Amino acid sequence: MNTILSAVDCKKYEGNLVFLYGDEVAERSLPLNKKEIELLRQRREADKEVVLVFDRLPYHLYVVTFDSELPTEQCHERLRRQADKVRQRLIADKVSDIAVTGEGIIPEEMIAFVEGMVIADYTFDRYKSKHPEHVESMTVDSTMIDDDEWQCNQRLWNRLFWCREWVNLPVADLNAVQFADELQSIAADLGVACTVFDKKKIEALRMGGLLGVNKGSVDEPRFVVLEYKPKNAINERPVVFVGKGVMYDTGGLNIKPDDYMQEMKSDMAGAATMASTLFAAADNELPVHIVACLPMTDNRPGFNAYAADDILTMYDGTTVEVVNTDAEGRLILADAIAYAVATYQPELLIDIATLTGAAMRAVGPYALVAMQQNAANPFSLLRIMGNQVHERVAELPFYDDYDERIKSEVADIKNCGDAQGGAITAGRFLAHFAKQTPYIHLDIAGVAFFSKKESYYNAGATGFGLRLLYAFLQTYEMTKKK
DSSP, X not given: OEEEEEOOOTTTOOSOEEEEEOSXXXXXXXXXXXXXXXXXXXXXXXOSXXXXXXXETTEXXXXXXOOTTXXXXXXXXXXXXXXXXXXXXXXHTXXXXXXXXXXXXXXXXXXXXXXXHHHHHOOOOTTOSSOOOOOOEEEEXXXXXXXXXXXXXXXXXXXXXXXXXXXHSOTTTOOHHHHHHHHHHHHHHHTOEEEEEOHHHHHHHTOHHHHHHHTTOSSOOEEXXXXXXXXXXXXXXXXXXXXXXXXXXXXXXXXXXXXXXXXXXXXXXXXHHHHXXXXXXXXXXXXXXXXXXXXXXXXXXXXXXXXXTOEEEOTTSOXXXXXXXXXXXXXXXXXXXXXXXXXXXXXXXXXXXXXXXXXXXXXXXXXXXXXXXXXHHHHHHHHHHHHHHTOOEEEOOOXXXXXXXXXXXXXXXXXXXXXXXXXXXXHHHHHHHHTTSOEEEXXXXXXXXXXXXXXXXXXXXXXXXXXXXXXXXXXXXXXXXX
């Protein structure tokens, strides 16, 4: 979708027009006659969230009502959902070009509606011979939004597009080597430092988790480190992001049944999200020093694949008993976390991963699952930002009692506990490698990829977590205030 910022006079505009109506103030600018105004009032009295369509042949006027008196986060989320309804109607009406304006609304409300339209209009169709219909062009009234704010959001939405595109790509067209090369190219364009460790360097670093998972694959692993360090950074030590980059997960020798194998191209959503968030911060010159550590491999049952009962020695020297080869994500994340702690001494470390089915079963497609250790203040801010952008954070307990479930008889720790508290024991496994570093663990297994349409997300990758982390970085200075 091509989005344009330009002045729109709704009473003179000749074209398909979407008008946002938050309260009665809007009526003074609506190009409607008395009967149409009365109809609108009646419909809005019955339901404050309706979409009324008025023919202005050869064009249409779409009046989108919403309740501006709702709490801010609810109002904005309703506008995103309204945008999805409008988009569906536009497609049904075969309308490809629209302008969006309103009266008596604030810039944040307009941004929320446009954001909903942008998210809803994304589909993964590069392999289709016949592409789905889209809203091709959207002109947004420049009297509603400051140009700088508009450009910042445009750049953020571009990163969201590419995050979703990467996650949707099959491993045949995006393996660890290809993804690392693509990130290196983008980093060079943005002036972001990028180091790509190949297999020999990973072996030299003795990253036993990443190397172990990679043993069954024909493709080499990669470990990518991105660093964005602005001159005006508010933090002396970096915020470090770690993202799971399992490019495809068969489960390894503990192979997944076929109904669980589907969509496992999305198991690298954590790495895609963290890279995209760092790139968005660089795009918009946020004053936060950020490092992203991204371990990448696929998990296959071929060659000399690692097996249950193997014992791996991790980057920090910890020995890990392999109980299940389908608990591979935490193994590659553990190496990355240990490397980040030793190399950067981060003031905050956040990982994000499609890690456990237990997280998906706990909260479904409505939130990500989160845990924290020594990071109460930033976690509180993260939860607030999650409510604001509607990428909500559901906190699970993180008691050290759960460590009992991952104790090993033959090694320092094992990579999997029993079924009880599975999302938490996975987090506790990773916390072992974070040591005393302020640490937040985000499990996006239930929200990174939808098999069918959910809200304003079409089937496929969502980019869930990017808008959350970007909003967190925008407000990160608040974590430093006592």
